[in-house]
Amino acid sequence: MKKPILGITMGDAAGVGPEIIVKALSTPEIYDISRPVVFGDLKIMERAVKIVGADLRCHAIQDPADGVYERGTIDVVDLNNLPADLPFAKVDGRAGKAAYEYIERACHFAMKQEVHAIVTAPLNKEALNLGGVHFPGHTEILGHLTGQKDFSMMLTSPKLRVIHATTHIAYRDVPQALTKERIFKVIKLAQETLQLMGIEKPRIAVAGLNPHSGEHGLFGDEEETKILPAIQEAQAKGWDVSGPEPPDTVFHRAANLDEFDIVVVMYHDQGHIPIKVLGFDSGVNVTVGLPCIRTSVDHGTAFPVAGTGKAKPDSMMEALRLGAQMAKVKFADLLKD
Secondary structure, eight states: OOOOEEEEEOOOTTTTHHHHHHHHHTSHHHHHHOEEEEEEOHHHHHHHHHHHTOOOEEEEESSGGGOOOOTTEEEEEEOOOSOTTOOSSSOOHHHHHHHHHHHHHHHHHHHTTSSSEEEEOOOOHHHHHHTTOOOSSHHHHHHHHHTOOSOEEEEEOSSOEEEESOOSSOGGGHHHHOOHHHHHHHHHHHHHHHHHTTOSSOEEEEEOSSGGGGGTTTSOSHIIIIIHHHHHHHHHTTOEEEEEEOHHHHHHHHHTSOOOSEEEESSHHHHHHHHHHHHTTTOEEEEESSSSOEEEESSOOOGGGTTTTOOOOHHHHHHHHHHHHHHHHHTTTTTOO
């Protein structure tokens, strides 16, 4: 089987994205499992190589088909859209606009199946907006570029996986955004994505929204009116789904007792907090429900250490591994020798 092509977007160049990419691509393992290509700016990637002190060269290309994919060489689809002296650790609209353009170009090739997974370095949302790109983040950008509206965010770590029914909205809007249809859709996405990850029969827990899962309506009725009906519909399909589970215990049961493969969470921080407590450096963000695979680091641009060479590549490494694994399953026929 041929190795999948991973399109790595450089992220915000004022942050640590280029440095963690260089560190990850300095390891032979990534070339053993994939053909990585960076969508970015050649000058910025060469600057990162010097900062990290890596024994690598950057090779400018315009199409992933032209990559050499050899250890010691970083293939870069060079958009040449940033100045060489772009300052570190400063919100800059130029970096935000450029970061969007890297995603756009990678998505173009992914939709043609010439890139088999997109792996993203971090963005800065303020810089995006200053650059005229008005999206909350990667997930919404990719939904827009692929024409998809029904997608979700999954976070994975060595001990825990979560998938979100809602993400970047105000807490006061969460109860209204939760519907039986939306919760069932996210359960379905969890089922399908875990199978893509190699788990044949996923064990899915669905967290409640309210304390103690509402105590049968005492603290709210969303569990009875929205969450439980979605669970019952999923169970009728033969899926291993349980809940609504009390949010204060379900993550312990998944991470420490191995009762579940994933937890469906109702809002952003309900999922992000346990993931980041258990695996801050090794978490991976997966956008599910898109026509293309997208994995990402689960951290921000880390401005305080940008340009120092100190940023850890652990999350990028995990994102590359997971992207390669999912691509091998999804594109098994395409990658046959």
